[in-house]
Amino acid sequence: xxxxxxxxxxxxxxxxxxxxxxxxxxxxxxxxxxxxxxxxxxxxxxxxxxxxxxxxxxxxxxxxxxxxxxxxxxxxxxxxxxxxxxxxxxxxxxxxxxxxxxxxxxxxxxxxxxxxxxxxxxxxxxxxxxxxxxxxxxxxxxxxxxxxxxxxxxxxxxxxxxxxxxxxxxxxxxxxxxxxxxxxxxxxxxxxxxxxxxxxxxxxxxxxxxxxxxxxxxxxxxxxxxxxxxxxxxxxxxxxxxxxxxx
Amino acid sequence: xxxxxxxxxxxxxxxxxxxxxxxxxxxxxxxxxxxxxxxxxxxxxxxxxxxxxxxxxxxxxxxxxxxxxxxxxxxxxxxxxxxxxxxxxxxxxxxxxxxxxxxxxxxxxxxxxxxxxxxxxxxxxxxxxxxxxxxxxxxxxxxxxxxxxxxxxxxxxxxxxxxxxxxxxxxxxxxxxxxxxxxxxxxxxxxxxxxxxxxxxxxxxxxxxxxxxxxxxxxxxxxxxxxxxxxxxxxxxxxxxxxxxxx
DNA sequence: AACCTATAGTTCTCTATATAATTTCAGTAT
DNA sequence: ATACTGAAATTATATAGAGAACTATAGGTT
Numbered sequence: 074x075x076x077x078x079x080x081x082x083x084x085x086x087x088x089x090x091x092x093x094x095x096x097x098x099x100x101x102x103x104x105x106x107x108x109x110x111x112x113x114x115x116x117x118x119x120x121x122x123x124x125x126x127x128x129x130x131x132x133x134x135x136x137x138x139x140x141x142x143x144x145x146x147x148x149x150x151x152x153x154x155x156x157x158x159x160x161x162x163x164x165x166x167x168x169x170x171x172x173x174x175x176x177x178x179x180x181x182x183x184x185x186x187x188x189x190x191x192x193x194x195x196x197x198x199x200x201x202x203x204x205x206x207x208x209x210x211x212x213x214x215x216x217x218x219x220x221x222x223x224x225x226x227x228x229x230x231x232x233x234x235x236x237x238x239x240x241x242x243x244x245x246x247x248x249x250x251x252x253x254x255x256x257x258x259x260x261x262x263x264x265x266x267x268x269x270x271x272x273x274x275x276x277x278x279x280x281x282x283x284x285x286x287x288x289x290x291x292x293x294x295x296x297x298x299x300x301x302x303x304x305x306x307x308x309x310x311x312x313x314x315x316x317x318x319x320x
Numbered sequence: 321x322x323x324x325x326x327x328x329x330x331x332x333x334x335x336x337x338x339x340x341x342x343x344x345x346x347x348x349x350x351x352x353x354x355x356x357x358x359x360x361x362x363x364x365x366x367x368x369x370x371x372x373x374x375x376x377x378x379x380x381x382x383x384x385x386x387x388x389x390x391x392x393x394x395x396x397x398x399x400x401x402x403x404x405x406x407x408x409x410x411x412x413x414x415x416x417x418x419x420x421x422x423x424x425x426x427x428x429x430x431x432x433x434x435x436x437x438x439x440x441x442x443x444x445x446x447x448x449x450x451x452x453x454x455x456x457x458x459x460x461x462x463x464x465x466x467x468x469x470x471x472x473x474x475x476x477x478x479x480x481x482x483x484x485x486x487x488x489x490x491x492x493x494x495x496x497x498x499x500x501x502x503x504x505x506x507x508x509x510x511x512x513x514x515x516x517x518x519x520x521x522x523x524x525x526x527x528x529x530x531x532x533x534x535x536x537x538x539x540x541x542x543x544x545x546x547x548x549x550x551x552x553x554x555x556x557x558x559x560x561x562x563x564x565x566x567x
Numbered sequence: 568a569a570c571c572t573a574t575a576g577t578t579c580t581c582t583a584t585a586t587a588a589t590t591t592c593a594g595t596a597t
Numbered sequence: 598a599t600a601c602t603g604a605a606a607t608t609a610t611a612t613a614g615a616g617a618a619c620t621a622t623a624g625g626t627t
Binding site: 364365366380394395396397398399400 | 606
Binding site: 117118119120133147148149150151152153 | 576577578579
């Protein structure tokens with residue numbers, strides 16, 4: 074069983090990806106695909122290290138990442154097990170709307186309602202660490218899943234050279250930023266509940282006063298330079314967030 | 321500057337706490353207390369290792385925990401820095417309402433509206449991995465901060481020997497569970513937006529139809545045994561959640 | 568059958584070391 | 598003053614190894 078499964082694991086120093094990342098990814102694929110089920114024991118660290126001819130500490134590092142993602146749990150003296158309920162990772166990793174929806178097998182799309190360079194309003198400037206009035210790209214988009222509106226995104230982006238046409242073509246703002254060499258690294262989100270006003274209700278095709286999840290996010294690149302400040306209004310009936318917490 | 325600060329760091333093998341945990345905690349205290357400000361460089365890993373006479377890998381492990389908590393960021397070749405905006409940790413660590421509020425310098429209290437052992441309803445039983453009808457403690461509490469109602473908690477707890485009097489005395493369900501030797505380890509939360517019905521509105525002193533953040537949480541102990549399934553309704557105007565995401 | 572002990576297996580903590588990749592700084596040449 | 602090179606400094610990856618702490622199992626004794 075487990076022995077046959079672990080024969081599928083392949084890691085190589087030639088790949089250019091750190092060994093622990095390769096292992097983490099392959100183990101994660103096995104878990105997410107359902108090959109290993111919740112509470113099923115994984116091979117021990119020492120066993121994997123021997124089988125793959127790598128150091129135990131390297132295996133341990135890979136496993137540590139899976140623990141952090143809530144996919145496995147480890148018990149001293151007993152072993153390592155697949156965590157119950159494979160997690161949605163919306164609040165575990167920084168992903169774009171497009172990525173998140175595709176990961177759920179849904180077809181995301183967007184209507185760009187506004188795409189223009191504006192002077193940064195005071196609060197946005199403060200969020201992004203700019204002087205008020207610094208030019209930023211103001212981007213308002215209606216986000217759809219399988220053709221149905223689910224969220225309204227109102228973003229201020231520090232990169233002002235992204236065009237309406239590019240957005241329509243590529244779809245994902247994050248993908249466009251990454252094409253430009255911006256390495257997204259970290260974001261901070263604040264989640265609140267609000268009710269829909271008339272304009273938002275119309276766009277999202279819900280009644281005025283319906284509950285919305287409001288998500289405010291500031292995103293930084295790997296040099297901790299701010300990239301984006303966005304407020305998203307999400308239909309609460311079609312879209313919710315999940316997270317694993319640790320003690 | 322940094323030299324004087326690091327003279328305050330003390331770790332000892334006698335303490336019984338792993339060295340990396342001791343260091344992580346002390347560094348965290350320095351950051352949270354404001355001794356180190358955002359973007360300020362921390363001592364390098366090698367410097368700390370030399371100063372504390374411990375291995376670089378041990379320092380690195382401590383730092384890794386701080387990175388995971390969003391308190392610092394590391395740049396290859398440059399160093400380690402305090403992350404901007406010290407984070408509220410509500411969605412980073414598993415903490416109780418009581419702990420969270422105290423951490424924010426607020427005075428939490430509760431009114432227990434219901435505290436009785438009941439047969440687990442089907443959905444709760446499914447959440448907790450029980451047979452329907454298994455006895456669970458049903459606990460409904462109005463949570464207050466500085467005397468003002470902010471949330472309504474409706475919990476089903478697997479430990480049925482907790483009394484109304486204990487809750488009133490100690491206040492924190494998690495503290496009571498921990499007194500009983502239950503080591504809380506992990507929780508999964510789902511966040512949604514809803515609107516207040518008449519009963520909830522009255523209890524929370526808001527208008528009917530006002531937005532609420534609904535948080536559904538299942539908590540497990542360190543053996544991954546379910547401890548609690550809870551639904552919290554939180555006033556959106558007084559209480560919101562934050563989280564750091566990583567790419 | 569119950570209990571105790573020894574052993575094996577597993578994760579946890581820690582050490583020492585090395586190389587790779589990146590950034591920064593100092594020295595030298597133009 | 599500027600540009601280039603090499604060294605120093607820093608984090609990132611990886612290794613090998615050891616002992617501690619815990620769990621599970623097997624075997625022996627009562």
